[in-house]
Amino acid sequence: MPVADHARGRPVAWFTQDRSGRKHKLRAAKAVNETGKCAVARCEDHRAGLSSLCRKHADRLKDIGDPVARVPTRNEIVIFEKAIDLYLATLPERRRREIATELDNRARVFQRPVTWAAMPSDMHRRLPQQARAEIIKAWLTKDAKDPRGFFKRALAIEGWAAVYFDGMPRYRRRFIATHATSWATTRGTPSKKLTRRSVKDDPTTVISTPNGWRHPKIETIWTEYQRAHISGPVKARLGQEALDAAHHAYGRGFWDNAVSTQDGQDMTLLDYTKLALRAAGLLPPA
Template sequence: MASPVTLGRPRDWRVGAQALVSGQQLRRRQVLNETKHCDCPGCTRKRSGVSRYCGPHRDAASSRGDPLARLPSRNELAIFKKAIDLYMRIDPKFAARVGVDLRALEARMVLPASFCLSVADIHPKLPQIAKAKGLLANWQHKDRRTYTEAVLHALALIGWMQVYFHSDQAGGLWENRNRFLETRAGALMGDFRKTIGTSTLVKKASGATHRHLGRDFVRHAQQTYGKDFWSFVVSTNDGQSMTLLDYTRMALKAANLL
């Protein structure tokens, strides 16, 4: 696929020109692929288009990152975020280093206000990367939210994945774990909205758009806090030593969420 044309503001960006032969190649792949069965366990439907899944599972995989896994609840993520906050309090040196990195990240990742996109700016030729930049600019300038919030949310999701994904609690296909994580991390940015009087116009952002954002959020969370953050050792009030993830599991069980 050709690279998008990214001149000017995101609303002016366009999908790059496609090769004439690409449509014929895609059609041949589609005809062959639709003779196979959906990759979801227990599904007997044929695949749709060039996807590994049937129509309903393909749509779920596109928007959510995985066709089977349930979405994390707000209460579950709140406990993971609380665990992050508690750890930062008990390790001031680590918290200071993270604070420096986050401030540098905030300065580097802020987008111009001109990058904001409204519902009226969304057109068929607008590439996913332009929509992703527009959502992030909306988050920073219209919603007055910070990039740090998105990084913290991604870190909480990384912990949630280690507890819930590919289990009886959440299900999910293991090969889609990174795709699901990136999609949910980027979904924090929401959709394109415009309020007119008492009504709100909404243009939903696709899973691909959210993944564009989520990849950066997850990468920055791992770079800032470390890939093994949830394996850090903590001590409880009664002197027990355990990983931060195990401590969070205990909190989830106490709240009847696990």
């Protein structure tokens, strides 16, 4: 498959296509669109830009993948991940090896050269989403983050959404993908270590100098990290890749797999997980 001219070399050297001449067209389109009301039920605010949502809901869509849905809690996700582990333990050894082999293959495909891990200052405004996603993958590789954990988290959030998701159906898949990446990129975004220095007067102390009484100077040195912001669409792009890899390894319709409880009762893996959630007080009684 040929590589486009704008996507050769390191991702930091990629550029979006020339957008000159679009300014006036976009401005006119925004003016028309902003006369409409937000697509969220019972929201009377006007739309923002070219979005079908108002500014508040559009920002939330970018951040979490849905304008109204609540986000998963850590305890909820942990139970879904434990359900995945328990189910895998019930499978024949041959099937477990097949899943492990496919996860290894998908993890190798997902990883990128460490040299692609650009600094935040190098991520210019015309960098396309595809390039930003490639740079994030390189940073995950540089930070030695296992993509198989990313795939597993995406599968767990897919199960969570089948139980808890209360957002807009059209954004459900984007919500799952965005949250999977939010977990994977914690402390794994493009960053640069900076040393800061400040000098200020100490108002609690007075010393005598040839020029009279003065407050002594205090020098403070600290280290901070400049981190690059990862936009919602880039998170969704990466999360979708992780979800596709999980489906290839674990199989589609994973949460519909049949399991048997200790008392011989047959149910789907999703229903079994709901029992665990109720036992933990995270779901109301049936």
